[in-house]
Amino acid sequence: MHIVVFTAVRIAAGSARPYRSPTDAAAVEMALSLPYSKLDVVHVGDPLNSGLNGYLGMGIPSLTVLAVDPDGDPYPAMCKWLEMTKPDLILFGGSARSGEGDGYLPYAIAGKMNVPILNDTCEILSVDAQTLILRQALPKARRRDITITLPAVLTVSSFAKPGRQSAYGKARKANVHTIKMHGLAGFVPVPVLAGQQDKPSSLQIAAAGKPKSTTNARDRLKQLSTLKTGKSKIIHAATADDAVNHIIEYLKQHKMTTE
């Protein structure tokens, strides 16, 4: 099984220091636990970026850097490189909402390669030749086990096992393998618009036709003063049982009990 993990470098908001993305490191950790025949940890950008040490120190055999302009879009380089290498499993991190990106990149890559994508993987339960059984993290502490056939793209959840600590010695010994990317013209970034755009969008027309509001600012302010606010309800419970009944009733209303 040939695995590729794409690892980005994030920039700390305050200090502007580069650091490894936690979910990308978790993706590396997940890959290291699998029986791979080949593992490529790949970064698109600058091979000298010091944020890469966070991955190099995880004990990976080597790190591949697809060298592009520092501000370049990683998408074309990823597409071209994947087309050449054709891995079985591609891991991305980054479904944490706090990142700069919106996390669309893995979907764009999966779409381009025409392979299925599964979001928020938190654990790989079993591997059997071309079949994986994995666990997906859903909102509200739910989990779902899913069987997929390779090739596939996975994004790794922030609830996956975190990446191991980076060791300085290992980071120094690991080698960085740089590939200069050329001829990316055929892999243009994803366009915003597609298909049915031969006339201006109705939304555009609609927004230009604003405002449709029938009230003026003073009316709205007056309206506001009559709006209800979310006030708490205070109950002086006569007995403990009385209090319990109120709590259970509330939990039932909010679908929190199975009774």
Place this chain on the structure above:
Amino acid sequence: MAYKHASNRLRRDPWAVQYAVNPVSGRKRMQPSGGYATTADEIIEAAEYVRHVANPSDYIAFYFPDMNEDDYQISRLVTALAIPDDCALLAITHGEQSAILAKHGFDRHLILPLSDVDESFLADSLATALVDLYWHYPITHILLPDSVKSRDLAYRVAAQCNVMPTVSVQGFSAGGAIKRSSCGTKTVSCPLSPVMTISSDRIGATNQSQGEAMSIDWCSDMPPSAFIATREFSLSVEDLPLSEAALIFSAGDGVKDWAAFHQAARAANAATAGSRVVCDAGLLEKKRQVGTSGQSVTADVYVAFGISGAVQHLQGIAGCANVIAVNIDPESPIMKRADLGIVADANAVLKAMCQHSSQGEG
């Protein structure tokens, strides 16, 4: 009744800014947390006319996975605009809801039945179905709610259509879609994409017209999925990171009967947490501390037993949808934060809860 989130939290209405007068300077100051949105019924009463679109030349489609008020509310973002007469608003749902959809201003309604697909991985086949629709009807935009689930779906649709989606849209202007900048302080204008997710938190009340919500046909089976979902389950409360818990029982210095606290939490299938005072005292593990120097939690219901509600504690529960407080002191700050405040001895209540649950089993 005011508008509620799916999680049942009262929805803040950003338009409902209230003003307070500073007693010293006499200046007006905004109090953004003042008001709550009006209910659907109140808006519908205000609807002025019924729109009739005979032959739509294009559609703006809304996908409503859960068919709840929270979902439908995103339509208000569009119905507040001056939609051209030949553009139809299309609601895509998984069930029969035409009456309410008409009230929310939809001109057309399409049902994607979900039976016989429960074994497969839904997002995958749903995305293909939506893309089929997108190409079959002249749909110019598909708008989805901004939940984790719908965002995944939006990305799948966008990737299949080979377009860049625009997510977390808060409004529209002549220049495009309006969303919050990545640093979160400003709003920025983004291109209108065929696939957009709408974050509904910011949508206020507007008068709107009603639609007809006429059914349109789509007789296609759900496309197959590349995945097989074998099992879905909830994590047991013991395995649960506190940040993921939906129901939390939290103890403060007022709790003395710890056996009852733990037993009551177990019976209610609630995760346990506490204030700094009890964690510092070693009565609960440090990792269960909620607050500024502990964890932030986002439970649907947070039940605070004997917690005074210091600001450092309240900060940790800012993301909780509903708070119940049990405290002997009706004046304690937690009572102001609570949706339901119960003035009672927490230990007696916990004991009664244990008795109640053991009776339930017997």
